[in-house]
Amino acid sequence: MHALKIQNIEKIYGKVKVLKGIDLEIQPGQFLILVGPSGCGKSTLLNMIAGLEPVSNGNIFIGDRDVTHLDPKDRDIAMVFQSYALYPNMTVRQNIEFGLTIRKTEKSEQKKIVEKVSKLLQIEPLLDRKPKQLSGGQRQRVAMGRALARDPSIFLFDEPLSNLDAKLRVEMRGEIKELHQREGTTIVYVTHDQIEAMTLGDVIAVMKDGEIQQFGPPQDIYDNPRNQFIASFMGSPSMNFIPCQAEKVNGVIQISLESGNEKVKVPIKQNIKGLEAYADKSIILGIRPEQITQQGEDKPDSAKLNCDVELIEPTGPDTLVTVRINGVKTVCRIHPTAESKVDKLMPLLLDMSKVVFFDPDTQERVY
Incomplete structure (x- = not known):
């Protein structure tokens, strides 16, 4: 009842x-x-x-x-x-x-x-x-x-x-x-x-x-x-929304991520059928701050990117670091002992296993 x-x-x-x-x-x-x-x-x-x-x-x-x-x-x-x-x-x-x-x-x-x-x-x-x-x-x-x-x-x-x-x-x-x-x-x-x-x-x-x-x-x-x-x-800090360009290479959708002078192409290994429609189009990558951390042990589905640090906010149990990826401010959650300095490059690891994607026009989730 x-x-x-x-x-x-x-x-x-x-x-x-x-x-x-x-x-x-x-x-x-x-x-x-x-x-x-x-x-x-x-x-x-x-x-x-x-x-x-x-x-x-x-x-x-x-x-x-x-x-x-x-x-x-x-x-x-x-x-x-x-x-x-x-x-x-x-x-x-x-x-x-x-x-x-x-x-x-x-x-x-x-x-x-x-x-x-x-x-x-x-x-x-x-x-x-x-x-x-x-x-x-x-x-x-x-x-x-x-x-x-x-x-x-x-x-x-x-x-x-x-x-x-x-x-x-x-x-x-x-x-x-x-x-x-x-x-x-x-x-x-x-x-x-x-x-x-x-x-x-x-x-x-x-x-x-x-x-x-x-x-x-x-x-x-x-x-x-x-x-x-x-x-x-839902989430504090909020999810990051990074505009990306998608392309299809050898049957796999990839997105481009850029920070400073570095640009990497990241294959999307998740089974998201709706991504096929965004080949050669813009799409929004949604990634939580805890999914962007300092580089350490590689994970099976991750991407490495060296980013310029713009802001550092220690919170005690962790530190929030703001960088810029694809031209937008992006908040990362790193270990408080990790070395980070403003205006210096920091090697970051993006966990792609739980990222989500959104349509840039409707803002609806891509499944």
Whole structure:
């Protein structure tokens, strides 16, 4: 049985179609990420699942119930907002109990639930404080505690970590992941942060302009993007896009790569049938920074190229080096001890086994 099923959902404001026929389905216990740039429609879709926005067309099912036109209180959902949305005049305990009181849960049961939730989220010492006495991370824990107290069918998170500093965001991300793994809850989580999407989700829906561009497991989307938008959005640093000239030599498609005074021709050994149509034409090579490293032990499907270093950015566990290949800036990920200097040549190794290709006009993946 599905936990959530969305069928051909549309949202129309006047003459503007904000959501253009969204279809997706997740199973009980799955963690779904809705990710995309600002204005893509992800928060609108979440609000429609919650019942905070009316549906223009289509249907929403939670479990086996059609909840398309039900009030939020009747949908068996709990929502955690970006702004925490805590009652400032209530203590932490009262904030967690509030929904239980509205549903007329017995006091003894309320106490058990508050004890369980506060222990789970490690907020027991905070129960008698008010929100103004809490840090941002503590407030977000309380907001999560209030949602958990309800024990709903689905939890909805609307960019819950965007107000936190970088260190606290990483910590809270880990706590949400642990909570999901421990409790087996079904979660729909909105973010514009692709690192959150990759680390948290079981499945990801990448959205753009009111449409789902790709839906699937995080690693599959990262390794097999359908178009340049997805390839550029998922990954930090972004995938490199290098314009190339393709040609067919002895029945094999080759591409030309050039940096400084060096030019090499690289045969494409992957079985990509669509490349045949690009012989003697331009094509876009998509290659991740971690697929361009300092030269060392040769790999079966690799290309060597000496490149002029333009920028060096140490990050600790590795170093990002910017070079120029075929006239475009290209980011490489090298070992932090590798010797590199600005304006000096660096021998680099391009792993061609996982590269992808895109049509320069449509930006669609070549298969």
